[in-house]
Every structure is written in C-alpha cells, then in structure tokens.
Amino acid sequence: MDVAKLVQKAKKGNDEAFELLISSVRNKLYRTAYSYVRNEQDALDIYQETIYKAYTSLKTLKKPESFQSWIIKILVF
Template sequence: MYRKGDPVMLQLTKVKKAKKGNDKAFQELIEEEKNKLYRMAYLYVKNENDAIDIVHETIYKAYISIKKVKEPDYFSTWLSKILINTALDFIKKNKKVIPFEEVERLESSEDLHIAESLDLVDAIDRLEEKYKTVIILRYYKGLQVKEIADMLDCPEGTVKTNLHRAINKLRADLREECL
C-alpha cells in the first residue's frame, strides 16, 4: 500500500508519534499544514491578524486533543474541522466589521486581478455559513464530496446540493456586481 519514504507514510508515522506525545512530530505536522490553515482562516475573517489568531487557537486545540485522532490518515481533515469550528466561533463572538481604512485601501488598488479576487472572496463571505464551508472545503482545501460529507457529518447528497446552491449564488452575485 505505502512504500518507505512515501509522504503519506511519513505523515502517518508523524501522527502516530504525535499521539504518543512526541512534540517534534506534532510540530512537523503543523508546519506542513499551516499555510493551508491560514488561507482557510483568512477566507472566513478577511483579516490577517484575526486569521493568525484563529490558526494559533486551532493549533492549540489540536495539540491538547491530538490523542483523540481516530484515523491518522485523516489528520489534515481533523485539523481543518477544528479550524472551521474555531473560525465560526470567532465570527459569532466578534461579528467583524471591516475597518474603513481597509476598505479604502482595497478600493484604491490598481491591480484588476486583486479586485476580481476580492469580489469572489467578498461573494463567498456573503454566503450562508453552510454554503461558505462547502465552497472552502471543496475549492480551497481540495476535498472530495465524500470527504466533506464525512467531515461535516452529513449525507453526500446534502454536500452536493449545498455546493450547487453555493455556486449558483456566487454566479448570481458576481453577475450583479458586473452590471
């Protein structure tokens, strides 16, 4: 199934070591995941400092509960689930408002690509949480429908429906902005 030196096998070994209390193995696992975690957190809160705080809290929660990982193969999924819950809790607690200076800076941006990306990020941000989560997991995290369903503890059909509805809402929202 796996060969010696295979990256998947190395990750499994690190997860097993981390579960037994090996801090170095845990640190190496986090190092491999931290950029993905930050990008996901940023999609939720649109603020660098808040995203970093969410990642730090996610890492702390993962560290204190690493022994609870049931399937070492799904460490990344387990970690993503912690991050999503942490980000949603953060949003509920803070109901973030974008500072006026940030809006001005973004509006004065010369780079059209950045503006288009921000339009998409803003459109994703306006989605209901269930739609935002499936979009992030599918297109930013690269998970398959079955993996998303497992992570969210819901049927695959629900994930497919939510993805379909989210994509349609994004299309409609972005079309309105273009008019």
C-alpha cells in the same frame, strides 16, 4: 515522513513530530482562516487557537492519515 507515523509519534508526546505535522498544513490553515475572517490578525489568532486545540485533542484523532481534514474541521468549527 508519513503523516500517519508522525501522528502516532505525536500522540506519544513527540513535540517535534507535532511540529512537522503543523508545518505540513501551516499555509492551508492560515489561508482557510483568512478566507473566513478577511483580517490578518484574526486569521492568525484562529490559526494559533486551532494549533492549541489540535495539540490538546490529538489523542481523539481516530484515523491518523486524515490529520489534515481533521485539523481543518477544528479550524472551521
């Protein structure tokens, strides 16, 4: 399914849509976190915190098609 459509569904409270969004970026999130901290457990902690922050602030995402870059920015900052 289209990322923008999944974002719209997730914004309306569809947790399954949010899970699909996360599954599409799961590997990239972990690899990015690991490249910063070089520690598996810390990378997993950052990964989980990023998902939580994205879930709680999804309504602030202005361009649904930019979901991947938006969530990577959450992870990095």
